[in-house]
Amino acid sequence: MAVVDLAQSCLLVGLVIHIWRIQSSLSSTLRLVAQLSDLVGQLLDDAAQLTDFVCQLLNTFM
Structure with missing residues (x-):
């Protein structure tokens, strides 16, 4: 039985x-x-800031 117990423990x-x-x-x-x-x-977040910047830029030229 000791061998079986050892194998199960391993x-x-x-x-x-x-x-x-x-x-x-x-x-x-x-x-x-x-x-x-x-x-x-x-x-x-960076894409949103870039979009805002582009919109502001377009608004200044229109």
């Missing part, structure tokens, strides 16, 4: 390590998604 440790690696990878992915979301938000 499998459990391997499973815990595998789950930890997956969780770590998901955390990194979520951080990258958050950074990308921030960059897209900044890009949209």
Whole structure:
């Protein structure tokens, strides 16, 4: 029975390590998604400012 218990313990440790690696990878992915979301938000803000500037520029010449 000791061999079976040892094998089960080794499998459990391997499973815990595998789950930890997956969780770590998901955390990194979520951080990258958050950074990308921030960059897209900044890009949209810049596009809105550029649109306002172009509209003001067109209004001055009309």
